[in-house]
Amino acid sequence: MPKYANEFNTLNFVIKESQDILLFAHSRPDSDTVGSVLALREYIKSLGKNVDIACTDPYPTYLETLSPNYFHFPQALDLKKYNLVIAVDSVERGFQKIIPDFAENQVIALLDHHPDITIKGDINIIDPNYSSVCEIIYDFFEFNKIKLTRNISTFLLLGILGDTGMFQHSNTTVRVMEIASNLMKNGAPITKIINIAFSNKNISTLKLWGRAFEKAKINPENGMIVSVLTQKEMEDCGATADDIAQVSGILNTVPGTKFALILSERNDGIIKGSLRSEEYKGVDVSRIAAMFGGGGHRLASGFEIKGKIVETENGWQVV
Numbered sequence: 001m002p003k004y005a006n007e008f009n010t011l012n013f014v015i016k017e018s019q020d021i022l023l024f025a026h027s028r029p030d031s032d033t034v035g036s037v038l039a040l041r042e043y044i045k046s047l048g049k050n051v052d053i054a055c056t057d058p059y060p061t062y063l064e065t066l067s068p069n070y071f072h073f074p075q076a077l078d079l080k081k082y083n084l085v086i087a088v089d090s091v092e093r094g095f096q097k098i099i100p101d102f103a104e105n106q107v108i109a110l111l112d113h114h115p116d117i118t119i120k121g122d123i124n125i126i127d128p129n130y131s132s133v134c135e136i137i138y139d140f141f142e143f144n145k146i147k148l149t150r151n152i153s154t155f156l157l158l159g160i161l162g163d164t165g166m167f168q169h170s171n172t173t174v175r176v177m178e179i180a181s182n183l184m185k186n187g188a189p190i191t192k193i194i195n196i197a198f199s200n201k202n203i204s205t206l207k208l209w210g211r212a213f214e215k216a217k218i219n220p221e222n223g224m225i226v227s228v229l230t231q232k233e234m235e236d237c238g239a240t241a242d243d244i245a246q247v248s249g250i251l252n253t254v255p256g257t258k259f260a261l262i263l264s265e266r267n268d269g270i271i272k273g274s275l276r277s278e279e280y281k282g283v284d285v286s287r288i289a290a291m292f293g294g295g296g297h298r299l300a301s302g303f304e305i306k307g308k309i310v311e312t313e314n315g316w317q318v319v
């Protein structure tokens, strides 16, 4: 029996008993949360139920070639009408704010793979051992013998590719490859997904990466590779916060480094630190993030501090 047999059983039972179902994606939606809601939507639709998708941010335009946009802003929906609400990958990324709006008789299911989640729903499948929520949903479909249509397979592979960094992160397990292989057997077009969702880079992204890479420095004492991006640079390149997401991951590929840190200025005098390492380097970056009041995974963490980045003779200072 799979670890979550009870939960998978209950969730499928409640789906079948419900007439109106709400799927909740996290703010600034990534491919895992999008793939998760789209795959669940496909299944729930096939049962003849009403299903809506809520998200506090718009559907990513680059994914429009994979699926039409079914996203609604939560304020545009009558949240009280749903029998079941399934929050995917979003427990502490937007969904926590909306939980108080639901009534006692509405069933809440939480599907997540982030660590340290304290919020509880009625059905909880929260496990950081999963690469992605799409992997959880795959197990849910397999357990309940739900047919993997070509669309479902495409959406699940989209999320798995995203959260494993296209099979490059340490969460790429034997099971992940087995699932990916099955999804391909069921028609998921892996090359097309990669081209649409991951290979295309905006010129703004490349320019911003150029700035960050040019300024990168290695600290030989602790093996840190660090770079900074000021708000002005972000504006000059017309870049958004999304564009810097992968910078620390790429910096981390430099031989001899133990971990990468990218500091970026955000609105309201906030500086965001993004930390990355790799399994073989033996560094727990979540401990570094915790020193600055942040958190995350062992190999990918972040924190936020107040201040401004100023260049000095010896590098940068946060003032």
Ligand SMILES: [Mn+2]
Residues within 6 Å of the ligand: 032, 033, 089, 113, 131, 132, 133, 163
């Ligand atoms: Mn995820």
